[in-house]
Amino acid sequence: SENDTRVERTGNNVHVFMTMIRSHFKPDNIEGIRLGDIVYFHVTNLEQDWDTPHGFGMMGANASEILVMPGQTETLVWEPKKIGVFPFYCTDFCSALHQEMQGYVRVSDKNADVPLKWSTGE
Numbered sequence: 001s002e003n004d005t006r007v008e009r010t011g012n013n014v015h016v017f018m019t020m021i022r023s024h025f026k027p028d029n030i031e032g033i034r035l036g037d038i039v040y041f042h043v044t045n046l047e048q049d050w051d052t053p054h055g056f057g058m059m060g061a062n063a064s065e066i067l068v069m070p071g072q073t074e075t076l077v078w079e080p081k082k083i084g085v086f087p088f089y090c091t092d093f094c095s096a097l098h099q100e101m102q103g104y105v106r107v108s109d110k111n112a113d114v115p116l117k118w119s120t121g122e
Contacts (some may be wrong), residue, residue, distance in 0.1 A: 001019070001046070002017075002019050002021075002026050002046070003060065004017060005017055005018060005019055005026045005027055005118075006118075007027065007030060007032075007077070007116055007117075007118045009032075009116050011048050012019070012036050012037045012038060013032075013037070013040065014033060014037050014038070014039045014040070014116070015037060015039075015040045015042060015060030016030065016040065016041045016118075017040065017042050017044075018041055018042065018043045018044070018120045019043075019044050019045075019046050020043055020044070020045050020046065020054045020056065020068065020090065020101065021045070021046040021047055022047070022052070022094055022101075022122070023094075023095060023101055024100065024101060025090075025101060025102070025103045025120075026041075026120045027118035027119055027120050028102070028103030028105065028119075028120050029103060029104055029118060029119045030050055030103070030104070030105045030106070030117075030118045030119070031105075031106045031108075031109070031114055031115075031116070031117050031118070032106075032114045032115050032117055033080060033105055033106065033107045033108070033116075034107065034108050034109065034110045034111075034112055034114070035080060035081075035082070035083065035107065035108075035109060035110040036110045037079070037080065038077065038078075038079050039077070039078045039079070039080070039105070040075055040076075040077055041056065041075065041076045041077075041078065041088070042073055042074075042075050043056045043066065043068055043073065043074055043075070043076065044068070044072070044073040045068040045069060045071065045072055045073075046070075047070040047071075048070065049070060050070055051071055052094055052095075053067055053068060053069050053070070053092050053094070054067075054068050054090050054092055054094055054101070055067050055068070055091030055092035056068060056074070056088065056089075056090065056091065057088065057089055057090075057091040058075055058076060058078045058086065058088045058105075059076065059086045059087050059088070060080065060081060060086055061077075061078045062077075062078075062079075063076055063077070063078060065091040067091075067092060069089070069104045069113050070071075080105075080107040082107070083107055083108060083109055084106075084107055085104050085105070085106050085107075086104065086105050086107060087102055087103070087104055088102065088103050088104070088105065089101060089102040089103075
């Protein structure tokens with residue numbers, strides 16, 4: 001459920017437990033990622049309709065995207081290559097509010113003291 005979303009760090013591995021449902025991701029804003037981190041997006045599609053898949057794409061990921069069917073969880077691995085703000089988004093047209101399904105990850109220098117935090121733009 002959306003109540004299980006969280007972001008956890010173990011060394012330079014960051015696990016993002018994320019949900020997707022028309023028309024948002026939770027969380028959709030993540031800070032505290034640093035150069036040298038390996039980020040695992042574990043994305044769960046919460047849709048109840050069997051024919052509403054969502055895609056997940058992360059700017060700069062080595063894999064182009066993942067397709068997540070209702071009730072499934074898939075994982076995309078991302079290693080940020082530079083400092084900045086990077087978008088993620090739904091890559092499979094899902095509804096009239098499809099373009100609202102997006103979020104951002106802020107990447108800081110590897111020595112930055114930016115705390116790991118996340119939120120939803122509700």
